[in-house]
Every structure is written in C-alpha cells, then in structure tokens.
Amino acid sequence: MRQLSKTTRRSFLKKSGIATVGFMGLYQFVQPNAFAGAAxxxxxxxxxxxxxxxxxxxxxxxxxxxxxxxxxxxSDGLLTPGNPDGMGTFKGENSRVLIVRNHEISPDDLEKGAFGKDNELFKNISADLLYETGKGQLPGLGGTTTLVYNPKTQEVEDEFLSLAGTVRNCAGGITPWNSWLTCEESTVTPGSYDGRLDLNHGYVFEVNAAADKKLNKAIPIKEMGRFNHEAVAVDPKTSIVYLTEDRGDGLFYRFIPNEPGKLYNGGKLQALAITGENSRDTRNWSDLEVPKFQKNHPYKVTWIDLEDIDAPDDDLRHRGFEQGAACFARGEGIWFGDGELFFACTNGGEISAGQVFRYTPGAHEGKADESAAPGTLELFAEPNDKEILKSCDNVAIAPWGDLLLCEDDKHPFVVGITPKGEYYKLAENVGFRTEFAGGVFSPDGSTYFVNIQGAGLTLAITGPWGQRA
Known part of the structure; x- marks a missing residue:
C-alpha cells in the first residue's frame, strides 16, 4: 500500500443518485474461502x-x-449490441434498477450492432428517431440500451434500445433530473465511411431514464461542443456540466447551462486554465521539458470562454490551449462526489500509466464573481507503478467512500482507492483480453455493475460492500 495524500480528505460520499453506469444466469459463482494473499x-x-x-x-x-x-x-426484438461501455443507474419502480448503458460501436462494425450483421432489423424501428441513418445503409450503431434489473432475482426483466444513430458512445454521466448524458468519442464528418455518413459527429446526447421500452429521439446538444467526448459529471448544486476529452492533448471543459436542467436551451462552453503557475501541461510525461504538475497541491484555476465550438476542423483543444487552457493526457471517466469531482487521465504520469485529478468548484462557481474564490485542481493520484494502477478509465465513487477505477488494459483490474489514499484490487478479468468498462453501483449500493467490453458482457457483482479490512 502507498499513501496517496497527507492532506485531509473530503468525503467521497455522493449526495444523490449513483452512476458511472440472453446469457441470463449462465454463471453465478461464489468464491471459495482459501487463497494466498495478494499485494x-x-x-x-x-x-x-x-x-x-x-x-x-x-x-x-x-x-x-x-x-x-x-x-x-x-425485449424490443433487436439484438443486444456489443462493446458495452459507460453506464448509469437509476431507481426504478418496485425496487427495480434502471441501467442505461453505452455502446462504443463504429458504423461499419455491423456484427456488434443491434440490427444484425446485415442491418436486417433496421427496418423495424422508426428511422426518424435516429441521429445518423447513413443513407439507410450505415446507420450509427452506437447509442444506448436500457436494462430493467431486479436485484432480488438478479435478472434483467427488460432490455431495449434507448438511443441510436450515434457513433462510438464511450462514457457519459447521470444528471440530477433523472437522465443519462451519453458522449460520442468520435469526430467523423459527412462523407466518412465511403461517403455513407451524412452528419458531423462528436456530440453529447440526452437519454431519459425510463422503463417504457421507447427509443429516445437522438438530438445532439451542440452547445456542449464538438470534440472527442469521453464522459461528463453534473454538479447537483449548480447544474454545471464538466466534460473530459479523450485525446493525448485534450482539455478539461465545463458547460454552464442557460437554464438549470434544460441543456438544450443552450449555455456557455469553457476550458480550464491554471492561474499563475509555470506549467499548464498536467501530463507529467518524462520527455516533456516543462515543470511537473505537483501531487497534492491545489492549483487555483480560471475558465476560458471558447468560440466556434462546433469545430469543423476538430481543433477546439488546440485553439483552447493557445488561449491558455491546461492540457491533459486522455481525460476519461469522471464522477461528482460531495462538493468535488474526480476524473482519470488514462496515460498521464511519468510512465504514462495514469493519473487521477480532483477538482473542487469555487464558492461562486460559474458566476461573475467566481474569481474571488476560484476552484482548485489537484493531482490526486499518480502512482507510476503498473502493479498498483495502469490505464485508469471509468471512475465511480462507492457509497462508503472509496474511488473505484476500471483499467483499460488486456489484463485489467478494478482498482479501489480508499479515502486514506490506499490502493487495493477489487476484481481481475482473467477470462478475456479486454478492458473493464462502465463500473457503477446500484442506487442502494448493493450491486456493482461492470462490463467486460470486448466480450460484450455485463456483470452484476454482490458481496460485503463497505466491510474493508
């Protein structure tokens, strides 16, 4: 174990809601009682x-x-799509759990889509509900499915397509108004895929968390910017949305809505900048000739207004950096806790094994006088030891306070970090050489859902949660 921080830790506890978020009953295995210890x-x-x-x-x-x-x-007659990724969970009726699940599928990966290997089931849905139909030949195969899960029986009672016509839906985030924001990790343009795509991609879409078996109409929230989106987190106090970008030279963004809870009514997109510091490159790569971004040091921040956010040249991050925005190494999962949020950078750090940042909003976050009490950014974790943590991706905060990270690796673990800054391994994928994704707890904290992405599996894990050694 390594101590991560000597500073006083705020509680990770969430205020409300839980997110990150067939073969039924094929495996259900309770672990035996004896095995040698692990690091x-x-x-x-x-x-x-x-x-x-x-x-x-x-x-x-x-x-x-x-x-x-x-x-x-x-349940809707379509097929469960592959490449499951980010997930969010919501309280359903009669103690059910609603799981909204992303699918990181490219338009031409037909064998992993919901419509069959020849898109033969595409005719069974209303094409006007899709964002991208691909001239009827190559509809966007990303999007989301919604599952209605019964924790008592450990069975999925309904499963259906809830958003379609998008590309490579990677992660996202829950909202305080009971919806899921799903993000396209792609900036493909009209004419892509041999001329069969009609529209720009790289947007955030909103999906209602409901058990109604309905396909939501896919409408991009364009004022949240067009870039290689990864995930979002919403501050329940202010409704400000924070966004990560999966690029090696990405930015960290926030979207201030004109009207809380109504993102389609527009707002302002900004990028984070470090105030009064020598370095605005947080990546800490060993070959960078810039000052290191120090661990456990709260850097004061400011926010830069961004223009031309639809970015036809996919250069929003470059223009933001030129304006003074800070640079991050592949921003990934993000989670809002108790007055602070955490986000992972997959290949940040001296050995490119990953970093975790903590952002604490200011007392007047997003308001005209916020400079009087600015927010702070802290490098919370950078172990630089792949035996401890490597390629951290999706992030979730457990109800009892631990930070859980899914590794994006061919031999991945789910890694926990306690509020004291100690690391541990919660789960190990030994069956498939593919990443963990979308780890998230049920609203009552009794079940941890996680995907084994390349295998196309979603698992429900139960046990003595909160009873750490």
Whole structure:
C-alpha cells in the first residue's frame, strides 16, 4: 500500500443518485474461502480468489452473475449490441434498477450492432428517431440500451434500445433530473465511411431514464461542443456540466447551462486554465521539458470562454490551449462526489500509466464573481507503478467512500482507492483480453455493475460492500 495524500480528505460520499453506469444466469459463482494473499489486499477486501469458471477473480464472500451478453434478443426484438461501455443507474419502480448503458460501436462494425450483421432489423424501428441513418445503409450503431434489473432475482426483466444513430458512445454521466448524458468519442464528418455518413459527429446526447421500452429521439446538444467526448459529471448544486476529452492533448471543459436542467436551451462552453503557475501541461510525461504538475497541491484555476465550438476542423483543444487552457493526457471517466469531482487521465504520469485529478468548484462557481474564490485542481493520484494502477478509465465513487477505477488494459483490474489514499484490487478479468468498462453501483449500493467490453458482457457483482479490512 502507498499513501496517496497527507492532506485531509473530503468525503467521497455522493449526495444523490449513483452512476458511472440472453446469457441470463449462465454463471453465478461464489468464491471459495482459501487463497494466498495478494499485494495491497489489506486495504481492501482481501486476496482475489481464482474463479473456476475462468472469468472474474473476486475476494472471499463476493459473487458475480453475467446479466447481459452481446447478440441476445432484447425485449424490443433487436439484438443486444456489443462493446458495452459507460453506464448509469437509476431507481426504478418496485425496487427495480434502471441501467442505461453505452455502446462504443463504429458504423461499419455491423456484427456488434443491434440490427444484425446485415442491418436486417433496421427496418423495424422508426428511422426518424435516429441521429445518423447513413443513407439507410450505415446507420450509427452506437447509442444506448436500457436494462430493467431486479436485484432480488438478479435478472434483467427488460432490455431495449434507448438511443441510436450515434457513433462510438464511450462514457457519459447521470444528471440530477433523472437522465443519462451519453458522449460520442468520435469526430467523423459527412462523407466518412465511403461517403455513407451524412452528419458531423462528436456530440453529447440526452437519454431519459425510463422503463417504457421507447427509443429516445437522438438530438445532439451542440452547445456542449464538438470534440472527442469521453464522459461528463453534473454538479447537483449548480447544474454545471464538466466534460473530459479523450485525446493525448485534450482539455478539461465545463458547460454552464442557460437554464438549470434544460441543456438544450443552450449555455456557455469553457476550458480550464491554471492561474499563475509555470506549467499548464498536467501530463507529467518524462520527455516533456516543462515543470511537473505537483501531487497534492491545489492549483487555483480560471475558465476560458471558447468560440466556434462546433469545430469543423476538430481543433477546439488546440485553439483552447493557445488561449491558455491546461492540457491533459486522455481525460476519461469522471464522477461528482460531495462538493468535488474526480476524473482519470488514462496515460498521464511519468510512465504514462495514469493519473487521477480532483477538482473542487469555487464558492461562486460559474458566476461573475467566481474569481474571488476560484476552484482548485489537484493531482490526486499518480502512482507510476503498473502493479498498483495502469490505464485508469471509468471512475465511480462507492457509497462508503472509496474511488473505484476500471483499467483499460488486456489484463485489467478494478482498482479501489480508499479515502486514506490506499490502493487495493477489487476484481481481475482473467477470462478475456479486454478492458473493464462502465463500473457503477446500484442506487442502494448493493450491486456493482461492470462490463467486460470486448466480450460484450455485463456483470452484476454482490458481496460485503463497505466491510474493508
């Protein structure tokens, strides 16, 4: 275990809502009682025990169940799409959990789409609800599915397509008004894919969290900018939306809506800048000849207004940097906690193994007088040791306070960080050489949902949560 911070830690506890967020019953495995210890186990739940099914190693007392698999027929007659990624969870009726799940699928990856390998099921939906139809030949295969999960039976009772016609929906975030914001990690343009795409991509879309089996009309929130979006987090106090960008030279953004809770009514997009410091490059790569961004140091920030945010040349980050914005190494998952948010940068740090930042909004965040009490940015974690953490991606805060990170790696772990700054391993993917994605807790904290992306699996994990060693 390594101590991450000597400063007083704020509580990670969330105020409301939980997010990151077939084959039914194929595996349900309770781990055995004996196995040798593992590194950093004392900070968490103990050693990870070998899974006889060869899929997921977990600590003693924990179990998992595969609840969804690519290609199975859903309630709407379509097929469960592949490449599941970011997820959010919401309270449903009769103790059900609503899971809204992204799918990071490119338009030509037909075998992973909801419409079948020849798009033969595309005729069964209303094309006017899609954002991109691809001239009827190559509809956007990204988007979201919604699952209605019964935690008592550990079964999915309904599963349906809830957004379609988008490209590579990677992550997103929940809103305080009970919806999911899903982000396109793509900036493809009209004429792409052999001329079959008609529209620009690189936007955020909103999906209602509902069990109505309806396909939401896909409308881009263009004033949130066009770039290689990754994830978002909404401050429940202000409705300000914070956004990450999955680029090696990306920015960190915020969107101040004109009207709280109504993002389609427009707003202002800005980029974060560091106030009065020598370096505005946070990546800490060893070959950069700039001052290092120090750990555990709260840097004061300011925010820069951005123009021409539809960025036809995909240069929003470059123009923002020229204006003085800070640069980040592949911004990924983001999560809002108790008056602060955390976001991961997948290949930041001296050995490019990943970083976690903490942003604390100012007392007058987003208002004209915010410079009197500005927000602060802190490099919260950069272990520079791949045995501890590598390629951190999706982020979630557990109800009892731990930060959980999904690794984007061919041999990935779910890594926990306690409020004291100690690391531990919660889960290990031993069945498939592909990343974990979308880790998120149910609203009551009883179940942790996570995807094994390349395998097209969604798992539900239960156990003695909050009872760390």
């Amino acid at each position: 950093h186990a004392k900070a968490g739940y103990g050693a990870l025990l070998p899974d006889p099914a060869g899929i997921l190693n977990l600590p003693k007392g924990f179990s998992y169940k595969v609840i969804s698999k690519i290609g199975q027929k859903m």
